[in-house]
Amino acid sequence: MSTLSPTDYANYWNQAISYQQYITNVETEAATNPTEGNNKYVPINLKRMQRIQKTYTLSPVAVELLGQLNKPIRWLVITENWCGDSAQSTPIMEKMVEAANGNIEMRFIYRDANLELMNAHLTGTSMSIPKIIQMDSDFLVIGSWGPRPDKAHQLVLRLKSNPATAHTYSEELHKWYAQDKQVGIEAGLMDLVKEAIQVQAAAPQSQVPQAPKTT
Secondary structure, rough: OOOOOOOHHHHHHHHEHHHHHHHHHHHHHOOOOOOOOOHHHHHHHHHHHHHHHHHOOOOHHHHEEEEEEEOEEHHHHHHHOOHHHHHHHHHHHHHHHHHHHOOOEEEEEEEHHHHHHHHHHOEEEOOOOOEEEEEEOOOEEEEEEEOOOHHHHHHHHHHOOOOOHHHHHHHHHHHHHHHHOOOHHHHHHHHHHHHHHHHHHHHHOOOOOOOOOOO
8 A cells, every 4th residue: 555645646747757758768868879787778678669669559459448438547657768668568558548538648757766656666575667556637546557467477576586597587578578469568458447447437426417497
């Protein structure tokens, strides 16, 4: 359970950036050809994002589901430019937003500059990203997703638990993504949207005032 308040989430939301700005930031960093630390992964992540954005089409089932949202929701995505899982999933997030016809607004915020937010949304004890924080229009949290599909996450946990395979987890994870072709990511995001639809269906319907009768 998060210890942050709706006001806290609203403040983070106001600091966050659009998908377009996030992509621009990745492009700018990739153009410097970084070679050290995690930043060396930024150029290949940009290529992954561009490929997925160009080639992936949402399933008709996902598009139909998104049409069931009857109120706007917000996705606040915790990420970093170097994150390989983010490169695989953020283009699918954007396609979901595009297909939601204005009922999903998405912004991005960087993990390492916002540790209090990240620590409120750990995966177990890990600061794993990306992490979507799903909120309603009042900044109440109504779900979360990340850092990767369940099957991929179990693969990573299994590989990391064995010293003989721990060093291979990144390569094996991206092989999994290549074989899965983003189907697992779409499924996970659909489950997140279903949570929002259920919350909206359970909310009291506003009363429409009746026009006074005329005599």
